[in-house]
Amino acid sequence: MRPSARNEILDAAVRVVDASGEANITYEAVAQEVGLTKAGLRYHFPSRDAMMIAVIEHVVARWQRELVEELGAPLETSTLEERVRAFVAFAGEGGASQGEFVVFAEAVRRPELAAPWLEYLRTWFGFGEDTDSTSLLLVWLAANGLWIAEATGILDVGRDQRADLVSRLLTLAGGGSR
Numbered sequence: 001m002r003p004s005a006r007n008e009i010l011d012a013a014v015r016v017v018d019a020s021g022e023a024n025i026t027y028e029a030v031a032q033e034v035g036l037t038k039a040g041l042r043y044h045f046p047s048r049d050a051m052m053i054a055v056i057e058h059v060v061a062r063w064q065r066e067l068v069e070e071l072g073a074p075l076e077t078s079t080l081e082e083r084v085r086a087f088v089a090f091a092g093e094g095g096a097s098q099g100e101f102v103v104f105a106e107a108v109r110r111p112e113l114a115a116p117w118l119e120y121l122r123t124w125f126g127f128g129e130d131t132d133s134t135s136l137l138l139v140w141l142a143a144n145g146l147w148i149a150e151a152t153g154i155l156d157v158g159r160d161q162r163a164d165l166v167s168r169l170l171t172l173a174g175g176g177s178r
Helices: 003-020 027-034 038-044 048-071 080-092 098-109 115-125 131-151 159-172
Strands: none
Touching: 003 027, 003 038, 003 048, 003 098, 027 038, 027 048, 048 080, 048 098, 048 115, 080 115, 080 131, 080 159, 098 115, 098 131, 131 159
Protein backbone atom coordinates (compact mmCIF):
# COMPACT_ATOMS: atom_id res chain seq x y z
CA MET A 1 0.00 0.00 0.00
CA ARG A 2 1.33 3.42 -0.80
CA PRO A 3 2.23 5.34 2.37
CA SER A 4 -0.31 8.08 1.67
CA ALA A 5 -3.14 5.50 1.43
CA ARG A 6 -2.10 4.03 4.76
CA ASN A 7 -2.05 7.50 6.31
CA GLU A 8 -5.47 8.25 4.81
CA ILE A 9 -6.88 5.07 6.36
CA LEU A 10 -5.32 5.81 9.75
CA ASP A 11 -6.47 9.45 9.67
CA ALA A 12 -9.96 8.16 8.87
CA ALA A 13 -9.79 5.76 11.81
CA VAL A 14 -8.86 8.64 14.15
CA ARG A 15 -11.79 10.66 12.75
CA VAL A 16 -14.10 7.71 13.47
CA VAL A 17 -12.84 7.57 17.06
CA ASP A 18 -13.21 11.37 17.35
CA ALA A 19 -16.81 11.17 16.12
CA SER A 20 -17.84 8.16 18.19
CA GLY A 21 -15.82 8.82 21.32
CA GLU A 22 -15.04 5.09 21.45
CA ALA A 23 -11.94 3.10 20.54
CA ASN A 24 -14.05 0.14 19.45
CA ILE A 25 -13.54 0.98 15.78
CA THR A 26 -15.10 -1.22 13.15
CA TYR A 27 -14.02 -2.07 9.64
CA GLU A 28 -17.36 -0.79 8.39
CA ALA A 29 -17.03 2.64 9.98
CA VAL A 30 -13.41 3.17 8.89
CA ALA A 31 -14.05 1.82 5.37
CA GLN A 32 -17.01 4.16 4.97
CA GLU A 33 -15.01 7.14 6.30
CA VAL A 34 -12.07 6.55 3.94
CA GLY A 35 -14.12 5.37 0.96
CA LEU A 36 -12.84 1.79 0.74
CA THR A 37 -14.53 -1.56 0.93
CA LYS A 38 -14.45 -3.54 4.13
CA ALA A 39 -12.47 -6.24 2.26
CA GLY A 40 -9.98 -3.61 1.08
CA LEU A 41 -9.44 -2.49 4.64
CA ARG A 42 -9.03 -6.09 5.85
CA TYR A 43 -6.35 -6.57 3.22
CA HIS A 44 -4.23 -3.89 4.90
CA PHE A 45 -5.22 -4.64 8.49
CA PRO A 46 -6.03 -8.34 9.02
CA SER A 47 -7.51 -7.77 12.48
CA ARG A 48 -9.09 -4.92 14.42
CA ASP A 49 -6.19 -5.10 16.87
CA ALA A 50 -3.73 -4.74 13.98
CA MET A 51 -5.65 -1.67 12.84
CA MET A 52 -5.77 -0.29 16.39
CA ILE A 53 -2.01 -0.77 16.87
CA ALA A 54 -1.42 0.97 13.53
CA VAL A 55 -3.67 3.86 14.67
CA ILE A 56 -1.71 4.15 17.93
CA GLU A 57 1.60 4.12 16.02
CA HIS A 58 0.19 6.74 13.64
CA VAL A 59 -0.83 9.06 16.48
CA VAL A 60 2.51 8.57 18.27
CA ALA A 61 4.40 9.32 15.03
CA ARG A 62 2.45 12.57 14.57
CA TRP A 63 3.12 13.59 18.15
CA GLN A 64 6.80 12.84 17.76
CA ARG A 65 7.03 14.87 14.54
CA GLU A 66 5.35 17.81 16.24
CA LEU A 67 7.51 17.46 19.36
CA VAL A 68 10.72 17.38 17.29
CA GLU A 69 9.51 20.49 15.47
CA GLU A 70 8.80 22.17 18.81
CA LEU A 71 12.16 20.96 20.12
CA GLY A 72 13.99 22.47 17.17
CA ALA A 73 16.73 19.82 17.38
CA PRO A 74 17.07 16.07 16.94
CA LEU A 75 15.69 14.02 19.80
CA GLU A 76 19.05 12.29 20.26
CA THR A 77 20.85 15.56 21.04
CA SER A 78 18.20 16.98 23.39
CA THR A 79 18.08 16.98 27.16
CA LEU A 80 15.17 15.80 29.29
CA GLU A 81 14.53 19.42 30.23
CA GLU A 82 14.30 20.44 26.56
CA ARG A 83 11.95 17.54 25.80
CA VAL A 84 9.69 18.39 28.74
CA ARG A 85 9.61 22.04 27.66
CA ALA A 86 8.70 20.95 24.11
CA PHE A 87 5.92 18.76 25.52
CA VAL A 88 4.57 21.62 27.65
CA ALA A 89 4.38 23.81 24.55
CA PHE A 90 2.79 20.96 22.54
CA ALA A 91 0.23 20.13 25.24
CA GLY A 92 -0.41 23.82 25.87
CA GLU A 93 -1.46 24.22 22.27
CA GLY A 94 -4.02 21.43 22.62
CA GLY A 95 -1.63 18.74 21.35
CA ALA A 96 -4.16 15.89 21.32
CA SER A 97 -7.72 15.49 20.14
CA GLN A 98 -10.43 13.69 22.08
CA GLY A 99 -10.10 10.76 19.68
CA GLU A 100 -6.37 10.55 20.30
CA PHE A 101 -7.02 10.53 24.02
CA VAL A 102 -9.54 7.71 23.55
CA VAL A 103 -6.93 5.75 21.57
CA PHE A 104 -4.38 6.37 24.33
CA ALA A 105 -6.85 5.27 27.00
CA GLU A 106 -7.60 2.09 25.06
CA ALA A 107 -3.89 1.26 25.00
CA VAL A 108 -3.78 1.70 28.76
CA ARG A 109 -6.90 -0.44 29.20
CA ARG A 110 -5.62 -3.19 26.88
CA PRO A 111 -1.93 -3.85 27.54
CA GLU A 112 -1.52 -5.74 24.25
CA LEU A 113 -1.91 -2.37 22.50
CA ALA A 114 0.42 -0.43 24.80
CA ALA A 115 3.83 -1.11 23.22
CA PRO A 116 3.89 1.94 20.89
CA TRP A 117 2.87 4.31 23.72
CA LEU A 118 5.35 2.85 26.17
CA GLU A 119 8.18 3.10 23.64
CA TYR A 120 7.29 6.74 22.94
CA LEU A 121 7.10 7.59 26.65
CA ARG A 122 10.39 5.85 27.48
CA THR A 123 12.19 7.42 24.53
CA TRP A 124 11.01 10.95 25.16
CA PHE A 125 10.50 11.04 28.91
CA GLY A 126 12.58 8.31 30.51
CA PHE A 127 12.28 9.75 33.98
CA GLY A 128 14.54 7.99 36.43
CA GLU A 129 14.19 7.73 40.15
CA ASP A 130 16.82 10.40 40.72
CA THR A 131 15.52 13.45 42.51
CA ASP A 132 17.16 15.73 39.94
CA SER A 133 14.28 15.04 37.55
CA THR A 134 11.46 15.36 40.10
CA SER A 135 10.58 18.95 39.18
CA LEU A 136 10.57 18.02 35.47
CA LEU A 137 8.32 15.06 36.22
CA LEU A 138 5.93 17.38 38.08
CA VAL A 139 5.81 19.78 35.10
CA TRP A 140 5.27 16.88 32.67
CA LEU A 141 2.44 15.48 34.80
CA ALA A 142 0.79 18.90 34.98
CA ALA A 143 1.02 19.35 31.18
CA ASN A 144 -0.50 15.90 30.71
CA GLY A 145 -3.28 16.84 33.10
CA LEU A 146 -4.03 19.94 31.03
CA TRP A 147 -4.42 18.08 27.74
CA ILE A 148 -6.31 15.18 29.33
CA ALA A 149 -8.76 17.58 30.98
CA GLU A 150 -9.31 19.39 27.69
CA ALA A 151 -9.39 16.26 25.50
CA THR A 152 -12.03 14.70 27.73
CA GLY A 153 -14.11 17.87 27.93
CA ILE A 154 -13.69 18.19 31.70
CA LEU A 155 -12.11 21.62 31.35
CA ASP A 156 -12.21 24.41 28.81
CA VAL A 157 -9.25 26.71 29.32
CA GLY A 158 -9.36 30.14 27.74
CA ARG A 159 -6.50 31.45 25.62
CA ASP A 160 -5.17 33.86 28.27
CA GLN A 161 -5.35 31.30 31.06
CA ARG A 162 -3.66 28.68 28.85
CA ALA A 163 -0.86 31.11 28.01
CA ASP A 164 -0.38 31.80 31.72
CA LEU A 165 -0.37 28.08 32.59
CA VAL A 166 2.11 27.25 29.83
CA SER A 167 4.35 30.15 30.86
CA ARG A 168 4.35 29.01 34.50
CA LEU A 169 5.04 25.38 33.55
CA LEU A 170 7.90 26.42 31.27
CA THR A 171 9.35 28.50 34.09
CA LEU A 172 9.12 25.53 36.44
CA ALA A 173 10.81 23.36 33.80
CA GLY A 174 13.77 25.76 33.73
CA GLY A 175 14.83 28.49 31.41
CA GLY A 176 11.85 30.80 31.86
CA SER A 177 8.88 31.11 29.54
CA ARG A 178 9.01 31.10 25.75
